[in-house]
Amino acid sequence: MLIKQLSVFVENKKGRLSAITDILRQSEIDIRALSVADTKDFGILRLIVNDVDKAYTALKNGECLVSLTDVIAVQITDRPGGLADAMDILSSAEISVEYMYAFISKSDGLASVILRVDDNQKAQNVLSDKFKLLTQAEISA
Amino acid sequence: MGNYYDKAMECATLNEMESLQSFRLSQTVRRVYENVPFYRDRMIEKGITPDDIKSVADLHKLPFVMKQDLRDTYPYGLFAVPLEDVVRLHASSGTTGKQIVVGYTRNDLEIWNDCAARALVAAGGTKADFMHVSYGYGLFTGGLGVHGGAEKLGMTVIPVSTGNTARQINIIKDFGSTLICCTPSYAMFIAETMRDMGITKDQIKLKAGLFGAEPWTQEMRATLEDMLGLKAYDIYGLTEIIGPGVSFECEEQTGMHICEDHFIPEIIDPDTGEVLPLGEQGELVFTCITKEAFPLLRYRTRDIAVLSRDKCSCGRTLIKMLKPKGRTDDMLIIRGVNVFPSQIETALLSVAGSEPFYHINVDRINNNDTLEIEVEVSEAMFSDTIKSMEDIENTIKAAVESVIGIGAKITMCEPKTLKRFEGKAAHVTDRRKLLD
Ligand SMILES: [Zn+2]
Numbered sequence: 001m002l003i004k005q006l007s008v009f010v011e012n013k014k015g016r017l018s019a020i021t022d023i024l025r026q027s028e029i030d031i032r033a034l035s036v037a038d039t040k041d042f043g044i045l046r047l048i049v050n051d052v053d054k055a056y057t058a059l060k061n062g063e064c065l066v067s068l069t070d071v072i073a074v075q076i077t078d079r080p081g082g083l084a085d086a087m088d089i090l091s092s093a094e095i096s097v098e099y100m101y102a103f104i105s106k107s108d109g110l111a112s113v114i115l116r117v118d119d120n121q122k123a124q125n126v127l128s129d130k131f132k133l134l135t136q137a138e139i140s141a
Numbered sequence: 142m143g144n145y146y147d148k149a150m151e152c153a154t155l156n157e158m159e160s161l162q163s164f165r166l167s168q169t170v171r172r173v174y175e176n177v178p179f180y181r182d183r184m185i186e187k188g189i190t191p192d193d194i195k196s197v198a199d200l201h202k203l204p205f206v207m208k209q210d211l212r213d214t215y216p217y218g219l220f221a222v223p224l225e226d227v228v229r230l231h232a233s234s235g236t237t238g239k240q241i242v243v244g245y246t247r248n249d250l251e252i253w254n255d256c257a258a259r260a261l262v263a264a265g266g267t268k269a270d271f272m273h274v275s276y277g278y279g280l281f282t283g284g285l286g287v288h289g290g291a292e293k294l295g296m297t298v299i300p301v302s303t304g305n306t307a308r309q310i311n312i313i314k315d316f317g318s319t320l321i322c323c324t325p326s327y328a329m330f331i332a333e334t335m336r337d338m339g340i341t342k343d344q345i346k347l348k349a350g351l352f353g354a355e356p357w358t359q360e361m362r363a364t365l366e367d368m369l370g371l372k373a374y375d376i377y378g379l380t381e382i383i384g385p386g387v388s389f390e391c392e393e394q395t396g397m398h399i400c401e402d403h404f405i406p407e408i409i410d411p412d413t414g415e416v417l418p419l420g421e422q423g424e425l426v427f428t429c430i431t432k433e434a435f436p437l438l439r440y441r442t443r444d445i446a447v448l449s450r451d452k453c454s455c456g457r458t459l460i461k462m463l464k465p466k467g468r469t470d471d472m473l474i475i476r477g478v479n480v481f482p483s484q485i486e487t488a489l490l491s492v493a494g495s496e497p498f499y500h501i502n503v504d505r506i507n508n509n510d511t512l513e514i515e516v517e518v519s520e521a522m523f524s525d526t527i528k529s530m531e532d533i534e535n536t537i538k539a540a541v542e543s544v545i546g547i548g549a550k551i552t553m554c555e556p557k558t559l560k561r562f563e564g565k566a567a568h569v570t571d572r573r574k575l576l577d
Contacts, residue, residue: 007525009518011555037527042518042553044525065518065556069525098526116525 001133002070002120004052008045009065012038020045020064027058032139033103033114046101048073048114050140072115072123073134075105083113086131093126095119105134107141146262146294147255150402151457155450158458162405163196165430170194170203173436176221179214180438197405200428201416206440211241211381220244222434232280233380243380244434250289252431253383256400257290260389263398263455264349264374266320268295273318273347275309275327276354278302282384283354287322287376290386296320303327306334313345321350322376322385325357325365329498332368342370351376353385358483360490362394377462381440382427388462393454396461403431406460407439408448422447425462445472445481473503473571476510480545482568485514488544492537500559504572512549514541517556 010016017036024031024047033048049055052068059066076082090097098116105112112134117123127133145151153161171191173180183204184190193202210219217224227244245253266272272291276283284302291298299316301309303323309331312318321328328350335345347369353376365373377397378385387404388397399406404427408417411424425446429436447463473480482501489499502513514537522533530553538551 005525007523009523009553009555011553011558016555039527039531042530044527044530046525063555063557065520065523067520067523067525098528 001072001124001128001135003048003073003114003134003136003139005069005071005114005116006047006049006052006055006059007067007069008047008059010036010038010043010045012041012043017045020059020062023058023062023064024049024055027054029055029058032106033101033112035099035101035114037099046099046114048103048139052136052140069116070120072117072120072127073112073139074115074127075110075112075132075134076102077131078110082111086113086127089126089130090115090117090123093122095123095126105138107138144262144265144267145457146259150400151259151398151459153402153458155458158401159197161402162430163198165402166197166200166405166428167191167194169428169430169432169436170438173221173438177219179210179219200405200407200439203428203439205414205426206437208241208381208441208443215240216242217244219437220434221436222246227434230280231282231285231380231384233282241381246433249383249432249434252403253286253386254289254293256383256386256403257286258293259290259398259400260351260374260376260386261287261290261294261296261320263389263391263457264320264351265372265392266291266294266296266349270296270319271299271317271346272296273299273301273309273313273316273321275301275303275321275323275331276385282378282380283322283324286378286384286386287351291320306331307338310335310338310340313347314340317346319346319348321347321369321371323350323352324354325352325361325373326355328352328365328369328373329361332365336368342368345370347371349374351385351389353377358487358490360487364490379442379444381437381442382429383432387427391453391455391457395453396449396463398453398455398457398459398461401460404429406448406462408446409441411441411443411445419448419450471569473501473569475503475512476547478545478547480512480547484544485541485549486568488540489514489516489537492533492540498556498559499568501569502572503569510573512547513552514549515552515554515559517559518553519556 030050031047035046037044074086096118100113100115102111102113174191187204189202226246228247229245230242232240232242274284274287278284288298288300349372351374362373374390375397376385376389378387382404388399390397407426408423409426410417417423425442425444427440428438449461498517500515504511534551541549
C-alpha cells in the first residue's frame with residue numbers, strides 16, 4: 001500500500017515556489033500534504049496530491065525537474081504516543097526514516113504521517129498489524 | 142584504411158610535404174612582400190628579405206601576426222590581391238573588440254571547399270549523404286564553409302543554419318539527414334530537445350557529426366555519440382586562416398590532421414615566442430601558403446595545442462594537432478592558478494549522470510578570487526533526499542578541485558535555466574574585469 005509522492009527540485013530563487021504552486025492551481029490539483037526540505041541553495045518540494053498523473057504531467061510541461069517517490073501514509077490513532085509507537089516499531093525492525101511529514105486527512109479529520117523509509121516492503125509489513133496504511137485511492141478521494 | 146579525398150596530399154611522405162611547403166612558402170612570402178606594405182615593413186624591421194625564406198626551416202625568421210594587427214589594418218590592409226579579384230568576404234564577430242574581415246578569391250574558395258571535403262570524407266561522408274548544416278550562415282565561416290565542401294562532394298546539402306531547434310529535429314527525421322555539422326554545445330541542445338520531444342535516436346538516420354568552432358571534451362563526445370546515435374568528429378578552423386577545415390579528425394579520433402599543404406603549423410611558447418619542439422604544448426601558429434587574398438603569415442591563434450607526427454592508423458601522414466586545451470585568452474587566472482573552462486567541463490562530465498550545462502562565475506570578494514560553478518541538475522542526478530543531492534554536489538566539487546587544483550563553490554540549478562549559446566559557447570562570467 002504505497003502511495004506516490006511528487007518530488008520537485010526548487011532553486012532558492014524568489015518566486016520559484018509560487019511558480020510551481022501556480023502550475024498546480026492552473027491544473028486544478030488538490031494538494032493533500034506538502035513539505036519543503038532546503039539547503040542554502042536549493043530545496044526539494046514534496047507533494048501528495050489527489051491526481052498524481054495529472055500533476056506530474058503538468059509539472060513536466062512546466063519544465064520542472066520532478067520525480068515520483070514511493071512513500072507510506074500511516075494513519076495515527078488519536079491518542080498520546082500514537083506516533084511514538086509507529087517509530088518504535090520501525091526502529092526495532094531496523095528501518096531508517098529518511099524524512100516524514102504529517103497531514104490531516106480531509107474525509108475523517110484524522111492525522112496521518114507520510115514516511116519515506118529505506119525499506120518500503122519491510123516497513124509496510126511491520127506497521128500494518130497495528131496501523132492503518134492509506135491507499136492511493138483513499139488519498140485521492 | 143579509410144577513404145581519402147586527395148590521397149596524394151593526405152598521404153604524402155614527409156619529404157614530399159616539406160619540399161612542397163618550402164616552395165609554396167617562399168612564393169607566398171615574395172608575393173606578400175611585394176603587395177602588402179604591412180608585411181614589407183615588418184620584414185624590413187626584422188632585417189629580412191624574401192631571399193631569406195627559402196624553406197620551412199626559415200619560417201621562424203618571419204615576424205608574427207597578431208589579432209590586433211588585423212584590427213589595426215581593418216578592413217583591407219592585409220589583402221594581397223586587388224579587391225576586384227575578391228569574390229567573398231567573411232568576418233568574425235567583434236565580441237571582444239573591433240571585428241575583423243577576411244577575403245577569398247575564386248581559387249581561395251576552391252581550396253577551402255577542398256579542405257572541408259577532406260574533413261567530410263574522413264568522417265565517412267560520400268556523395269550519397271544528406272548533409273545537415275546547423276552552423277550559422279552569413280559572415281560566420283561555419284555554415285558556408287562546410288556547405289561548399291559538401292556540395293563539391295555531391296552530397297545533398299540541407300542548409301538549415303541555426304535556430305528553431307524543434308524544426309531542425311523534424312527536418313533531421315523527415316529529410317533523412319545522415320551527417321550533421323554544428324557547434325558541440327548546439328548538438329547537445331539538439332540531443333536534449335530531441336529527448337524532450339520523445340524522438341529516439343532510432344528514428345533518425347544521423348551516422349556522423351562534425352562538431353567544431355569551440356573546444357569540447359571526450360566525455361561530451363561520448364554523450365553526443367550515445368544520445369544521437371552517431372560518430373562524433375572534431376573539426377577545427379578559424380576565420381583568419383580559412384574557416385572550418387584547417388584540420389579535421391579521422392576515424393582514429395586521436396587528434397586532427399592539419400591540411401599542412403595549405404597551412405603550416407608551429408607551436409610556440411606564448412610568452413617568449415620561441416618555437417617549441419614537436420610534442421610540446423604551446424600556442425598554435427599558422428602560416429597560409431596557398432591563399433591568394435588573405436594569406437596570413439605566422440598568425441598566432443591563441444589556441445593551446447600539441448602537434449604530433451605519430452603514425453596514424455587511417456593512413457594519412459598529415460601532421461596532427463591534439464584537441465586545443467583552451468585558448469590563451471579563455472584562460473582564467475584564479476588565485477594565481479591557470480584554469481581553462483574545458484578542464485572544468487571534463488570534471489563535470491566525469492561525475493556520472495552529469496550533463497555539461499554549466500556556467501562559471503569568477504569574482505573578487507575582499508581581495509580574494511572566488512570561483513562558483515553553476516550546474517544544471519539532470520534527471521539522473523535528481524533525488525528526493527537532500528542527503529543524496531548533497532552527495533552529488535560534493536562529488537562534483539571534489540572532481541573539479543582535483544582537476545584544477547583550487548576550491549570551487551558548486552551551485553545546483555534547475556534544468557534549462559542557464560543560457561544556451563548557438564554560436565560559440567560562452568561559459569564564463571568574470572566579474573573581476575568589471576572591477577579593475
Ligand atoms: Zn588519421
